[in-house]
Amino acid sequence: MSSKENFLEVQKGTIALLGFDLFGESRKMWLRPYRAVNVFGIATLFPFILAAVLHNIKNVMMMADAMVALLITILGLFKFSMILxxxxxxxxxxxxxxxVMANESRQGEEYAExxxxxxxxxxxxxxxxRTCFLIAWALNSVLPFVRMGLSYWLTGHYEPELPFPCLFPWDIHILRNYAxxxxFCAFASTGVVLPAVSLDTIFCSFTSNLCAFFKIAQYKVLRFKGSTLGESQTTxxxxxxxxxxxxxxxSELNQCYQPIICAQFFISSLQLCMLGYLFSITFAQTEGVYYASFIATIIIQAYIYCYCGENLKTxxxxxxxxxxxxxxxxSLGAGGASAAICRSLLISMMRAHRGFRIxxxxxxxxxxxxSSIVRTAMSYITMLRSFS
Incomplete structure (x- = not known):
């Protein structure tokens, strides 16, 4: 079995749905732009979500709900633009x-393993x-029917709702317009899910393999001693x-992902503020489950970057x-070769002491x-719950 057999297997499927082929030999990597029609759909939906935010500016709960959708849209479009x-x-x-994987695998089965x-x-x-994101997308699509069903059961009437709070120029009370x-909203929302899953999981795979390379380097340096000083120095x-x-x-990976990580954490912080408020209000309601799952998805996204960054540094x-x-x-015997080996090891230890930070x-x-993000989010939600 090849050591690189499973490299980016999950990502191949998700990024192919956006029309990209980063794994073949072709120099043209965006081979099927028409597959990104869902991303263009979410871009088309953006003005209608913004209109909903402005329309509900005096209703804090509805405005917060629309703001969450607006931030999700912004992040999804940003991630797609970064892939492009x-x-x-x-x-x-x-x-x-x-x-590197091929070279190291050829040098020994233990490295391939x-x-x-x-x-x-x-x-x-x-x-x-990926499954967590698909569940969040499914819940987002089902939630409008749950809301309408509860409203009809409790009050005898309901207002039509959509996966994204939108203000359209047509009347969605008409069944054909609503359908x-x-x-359109449910399909366009996949334009948020696919770029997020693609970029975040690619980062996870890259850092995982970099950690494997560092482990191989550690394993090799523990066995560097050869039969002669010259052989040891070569190893x-x-x-x-x-x-x-x-x-x-x-360094190359960090340079690519710096703007993505910055945008992810900034927008996620704003989302957690909005969702924390909505969750504190709907805590004992059915909608609270949806907002709780949404908060969990955002925290998982932050965890992926933080966990991978911590592993890489370690x-x-x-x-x-x-x-x-x-x-x-x-290698402490007499001779210039021995001194050169010890000097090389000392310099390498000084560099390795700093590690690498994402x-x-x-x-x-x-x-x-x-930990700081989670503690702050939980404190914020607890504070809001105490006021409700």
């Missing part, structure tokens, strides 16, 4: 990952992440080359301890940032 803008960078990174395990774990996480508007040079290549790929910094645990003390320009994506 960074497609060549992603293609280059994918090719580099494949090359490390890469294979990383990809299998990554694909399981990405599948769960058309509902189908070390290859290990340092792998570590440096991994760091370079980390694995890149662990190279320092791998060097310390290596047989460096066997950032969103002015903050670091790690578990400390995630």
């Amino acid at each position: 803008y960074l497609r060549k960078d992603f293609k280059g990174l994918i090719d580099r990952f494949r090359l 490390i890469i294979r395990t990383a990809n299998n774990q990554d694909q399981r996480v990405c599948s769960i992440f 058309m508007s509902f189908v 070390l040079n290859r290990v340092f080359a792998l570590y440096q290549t991994s760091l370079d790929m980390c 694995e890149s910094a662990s190279f320092e301890w791998a060097i310390y645990d290596s047989p460096w003390h066997d 950032t969103g320009y002015f903050f670091e994506a790690n578990m400390e940032a995630f």
Whole structure:
């Protein structure tokens, strides 16, 4: 079984639905733009959602509901535009990952197993992440019927509702207009789901494989001692080359994802404020389940970036301890070659001590940032519940 057999398998399907092919040999990567009609649909829906926000500006609950939809739309369109803008960078990174995986797998079955395990774990996480988003999309499509059904049951009449709060220039009380508007909103909402799932899971896969490369470098440095000092130095040079290549790929990945992470955390913070307010009001109602699942989806998105950033920082910094645990003390004999080996190890330890940090320009994506987000969100919701 190939060590790269499962590399980006989940992402291939989701990003293909947007018309992209980042995995083939063709230089034209956006082969089927017509498949992104759902993204163009959500862009068309944007003015109607904005109109709903402005129309309900005096009704705080309805305005907050519309604002959440507006923020979701903005984030979905931004992520799609970033896929379009960074497609060549992603293609280059994918090719580099494949090359490094192939090179390392050829050097030993234990290295191939490390890469294979990383990809299998990554694909399981990405599948769960995709499922969470699909459930959120399904709940968003079903919620209008739940609201209308409860309203009719409690009051004997109902107002037509849509997956996204929209203010259309036509009357949605007419069944034909409502059916058309509902189908349009439900279909357009996939234009938010697909870019989010594609970008977030690609990041997860890239960082998972980078962690595998750092583990291989650690494993190799623990066994670098050869039969001669020259052989040991040659082995070390290859290990340092792998570590440096991994760091370079980390820098390239971080450069691509910095604006995405910054936008994700900024918009998610605003969404959590709005959803926290809506959840505190509908806590004991059926709608509260929907808002709770929505909050969970946003937190999972933040968790993906923070967890992957934390893992990458830990694995890149662990190279320092791998060097310390290596047989460096066997190279302390006399001679220039021995001194060169010890000097190389010392310099590498100093660099590895810093590790690598995934950032969103002015903050670091790690578990400390995630804990801060969750604590703040829970405190905010608890405070609002105490006032209700």
